[in-house]
Amino acid sequence: MPQLKCAECGEPFAPREAKQRFCSPACRIAWFANERREAVRRYRSEMPSSYFEMEAGRDDESSGPAVTGASPVYGANLPAPAWSKALASLPKERPLGERVDAVNDISAVWFDPEYVAPTVES
Template structure:
């Protein structure tokens, strides 16, 4: 047979069959893994957005729906009336701690050894 170059690394290869293109299994696996990565990257660029996050990114990207939107302007950064906690919330904060439910972890049986 005629000597060829490995499709992946370029080393000389003497193929055992006419269809052999690689010098080793590592080169074959590496070549197809790289081909798969490139195909997935192309697919992700070409396909439409499928999640909410991808839709939002596409809308904000140059040429997207909101590409020419004016920047947001905040007119008032503080609330006009100071917000206070409701009475029921303050009452809950001043309640005493609940007593334990008569369970103490220290007296529970040791479960590290399981007998069969």
């Protein structure tokens, strides 16, 4: 058989079978790993990252309602609510436990072992 070029590294090799594309199992595994990586990257780039992107990509005019006489989806063309814009402008919260030394000492808590909670009589 004639010499072929490896599909992964490009080195010439003598194939043992007519359909052989790679010079070694390492090149074959590397090529398929790259193919899987690229396929996942293409799949993720085509997917909407949020519900709003997914809804923006829908073509509601061509499909029409599934049931005759059905009204369009409520809120499909409404602007973003004002409260969501206000929340976006708020400053970031400090993480919990930032000032641990400000917590009172546990020895200051008083506990009476003989205390009995009052009961409700019916």
